[in-house]
Amino acid sequence: MKILIKNGLIVTMNSTFEVLNGDILTDGKMIAKIGQDLTDPADEIFDAKDLIIIPGLVQAHVHLCQALFRNAADDLSLLDWLKKKVWPLEGKHTAQSLRISARMGLAEMIKAGTTTILDMGTVHHQDVIFEEMDRSGIRGYSGKAMMDDGDIPDSLRETTKESLYESQRLCSVWHGYDDQRINYAFAPRFALSCTEKLLRETAELARDKNTLYHSHASENKRETELVKQRFGCGNITLFEKLNAVGKNLCLAHCIWVSDDEINLMKEFEVNVLHCPTANLKLGSGIAPVPEYLEQGILTALGSDGAPCNNNMDIFREMRLAALIQKPKYGPESMPSRDVLAMATINGARVLNLDQMTGSIECGKCADLTFIKNDQVHSIPYENIYSKLVYSAGSTDVEDVMINGKWVYKDRHLLYENERLLAEQAKNEIKRFYEN
Template sequence: MSSILIKDALIVTMNPNRDIFRGNILVEDDTIKAIEKDIQRIVQIFDLNTSKVIESRGQIVIPGFIQSHVHLCQTLFRGQADDLELLDWLKKRIWPLEGAHDHDSLYYSALLGIGELFRNGTTAIIDMGTVNYTESNFQAIITSGIRAISGKCMMDSSDIVPDSLIESTGESLQKSVDLLEKWHGSDNGRLHYAFAPRFAISCSEELLIQVRDLAQKYNVKIHTHASENTTEITLIQQERKMRNIVYYDHLGITGKNLIMAHCIWLDDKEMEILRQRGVRVVHCPVSNLKLGSGIARIPEMLSKNIHVSLGSDGAPCNNNLDMFTEMRIAALIQKPLYGPTAMSAKQTFELATLGGAKTMGLEKEIGSLEVGKKADLTMIDLNKIHCSPSDNVDIYSQLVYQARSSDVTLTMVNGRVVYEKGNLTTIDEDDTIKQANIATKRVNSRIGLS
């Protein structure tokens, strides 16, 4: 049994009482075994001679961030698809690049993304892979130690999807089921599978119906995009004769196991469907701004008790995977529309922690620091000039409006330290950067990019 003691930290628990206090956290194996204000209470119960001791010296410990929508397969394409709207971004750059991936390029793309996520305190993700080589994605997840829901992207129907990514309906379904049966629950449940039809534009109705039935059969999530862009809405209305959310509801796909990224362009009927069905909405504010897609009506969703969490989306439409940036922008962009009290710092921080846990269906295991939950946590040093003075400052305001990813000093997933004091511990950072640069040149050459 391995033990880690974090001493003298300011603990932001996110427990039901939202307790914040200076104290100590004892981790045994993958679980939080004790949280105590008085170190002697831990000393009396546990043998600390076998523990690794981390002296926090008053740093802040929070639940690890949970990014509810990312594309690890796209990290390799950062900076190569800027200043484009969604469909041009996909058709001209992202889809050709995804279609040019190989086993190794996808592996290092995923590893590069995970390394960045660890450095900014993210401990869990909901990831959408690309169509091919999904096992490379999964291998990077297992090797690195991140907690994830991930799945093979599914696309079987569209004139705009390149041949390198289009599949037959049967092939897409069979490959997805094969991956699910091999990888779902891997590494003691740290990796879960989700069916990932990209969006309605690129998926046949037959595929979507089969995904609905298979997700119910295997009791797994469905992860997709919806209502991100006005052109997308127009195309769906022309092809399927319904608005996006109405169409998914018509097919019987909407429910608590459905994770929908974006949901910007909704009418009131669609908003009500999300509320009634318990659909999990993922807000990606930086991506939505960069692609010019729009601003989702998040305060209205929250007022209707629609469940919302946060994600960075892919590196080429962001261009980073930093939850501190997502929280700050998520809070700020709503204030000109709904007033300065909209999206408070505390509410925004909840979306990045407990909100993500609920979206993953893991709220009983992660998202807060409580005895018996998994030891997924992040340590942050706010004793910096950009966070001073700190007296009488609300801690959530500090975390959302002032903190930066460079302030993260430790990230732990499942009781395993994956980042500490500037160094990744499960990823060879220098080699990953080197291999990613080599892979980028190789992938680009396949589609005629220098």
Template sequence: MSELTVIDGATVVTMDPDRTEHSVGHVVVEGSRIRSVSAGRYAPTGEDVALIDGTGCVLTPGLVNTHHHLYQWATRGYAVDATLFEWLTALYPVWGAIDERVVGQAAAAGVGRLALSGCTTVMDHHYVFPRNGGDVLGAEIAAAGDVGVRFFATRGSMDLGRSDGGLPPDHVVESIDQILGATAAAIDAHHDASPDAMVRVGVAPCSPFSVTTDLLREAARLARDRGVRLHTHLAETLDEDDFCRERFGQAPIDYMESLGWLGPDVWFAHGIHFDDNAIGTLARTGTGVAHCPSSNARLGAGVCRTRDLLDAGAPVGLGVDGAASNEATSLLEEARHAVLFARALGGPTALGVRQALEAATLGGARLLGWADQIGSVEAGKQADLCVWRMDTLVHAGIADPVAGLVLGAPPPLDLVLVAGRAVVRDNHLVRVEESALARGAAEASERLRHPAPVG
């Protein structure tokens, strides 16, 4: 029989269908799953348990990140005052030198930081595959496994280089045949559709201005054939809108719909510049949006219409985005910024603190097609849990602990469990040494700033 762990005496925010909250409650974990969630203190039953005192804490579902680029941890601090296209133009030549060692080191640091912000499921969109770079996708999957988080890897791609009218330099693009073959191989090697999966894989061409129409069409066909999900950037900037209208004669959402890129198995990153018609289309088709407020603000791209998307019924989750456009890399901070930016535009009722926390948990799980297993604290679901300490100086005495969690400074984490196993304890990583991650990140950054001469 699996050992029982009981987290007792915490405020429990479940995100279950009734959005139940217990001001004092307890959660019983058996193995990798939640056995029960109840109000009040735990009453011993005679079973052997590992009892964790949650007094003064808030227990929530683990946070779910729905858009990221882990390799960018090695290029933080570049082009800090640039627009998106200026930023990409400055960084593509640097990213062209990444390899599996750099990506592994960057990913380990990035995943570690995400875990320390309460993130238990990390989605990554990796689309830069330099020639002779090695197995960069495998490197980040291994890094996530070392830290101990659940991982959704998407095999990205670019086949529209600068010489063909795209944005990326030619040396970082691949042919369609290379892309489709490598994507199918990644699904075969890493995708686990089982209920206990720790790694899943999706199909993710980069963006309309870096891939061809043929690639988008064939990628959608491959994903549906293999039963995996589809992801790409869309409606991030007005420049992208102009590009789609000039090149394809359509708005971005209409272009993607013409290629079979809408449906409940699809989610788009950013979605800032969707008009009313596009929002209605997203809701009608069940297509999701990964809202990345900090990155969007850092690049001056705009603010996603989160309230309108939710009112229409479109699925919404939160994403940190790459560390080179969001150096803080904190998923909890994204919930705070989602609230603040929505209210700055739409007033004090534009987005509630519980709606933001839902987007960071159950909403994200829905985007990844994982809501049957993660995203809420319910009996039978995976024990992906965060225990936030709310009785320190910065939070003690706050009337609404959820408001404290979302609007206040990030609280320390007493415990983070993924599949019932500790990943963070006492605000430190458990399974990896943080100083080693920092050394690796510094080495990766140095290698990209001063690459070794060729030959």
């Protein structure tokens, strides 16, 4: 289906950061033309007057399985948060509750203009997350969380063999699904929940399958100390020892990282998944993102899970990612254009999807987010990036297209009944607290 989008304010995020008033022609999944006064025949003509069109936003670290646990785990630091709340709840997931959780997370993210994600899945029932990603139309990766060691609940513990086997099975089913729209990322949860064997063999697997290795690292001071006690080194050094560092390594948080480790990250082109709200809410700290950017380390943004955020709203992360660095690095650090880049083209680069998405360019997939322009809370403006990063919010998103297909239009999800979903979510969560 060809769609001709007319008269938008197009923020391309291409290599010259072009911003233009104009039209976009989609041709099936792709962007076929960008220009002024296009008159090509199309199956649909969409009027984008009064709308800003940006590349569909990228959230590079989320936990769909936790959306159901929103507002249920406040005021805790990471290890308590995991042990007392999140792991026991995750361990109680049925396929049905996981399905509802994934639907909630996807609905929230798509409504907020997110079109591409990297999800950390959960140990069991992982196919359900892929099924719901497929149904929603979203682009991205998930992978079951791998947990075969450490102080973890029995409900989530697997053997090394089971973990590797199930990950490979899932990869064979889902990696490259629907013409590369859905992909598999191998996801050892974090060093403290995994054996060295698992961490090492997963690295080989991820390289063999030419996909991402997704984990958490150096999020919390205590966690980083425990890693040092157990492995004799920091997280990044450990990954290097295990031959896991490389362009496909995507590490969430990276707050407590030494200068030597930053050098390793630079040398091996490791990617940082920055989650500013979660880092604050769990009291973990503030990641040295301006230093990463200075070093040329690719950094993307994510909401992390609903119980440590308590949203999955990329606009909130953009705003916060800009703000929290300024007291330390100066008000001129983290200019709004760079922050929007983290959530678009650089997010796509981190996920190795920049040939497909992350900017509005001919030949890329039509992943587009449409934002209301003339809102009392966001006018007037001199700087379009400032407006998008600081003033706009998820609720300014009017329409979202992924892969040339509308998934959210006129503020309605086209694949989901939100009211029914909310009821189902409330019913599911009752079961968690009643048992």
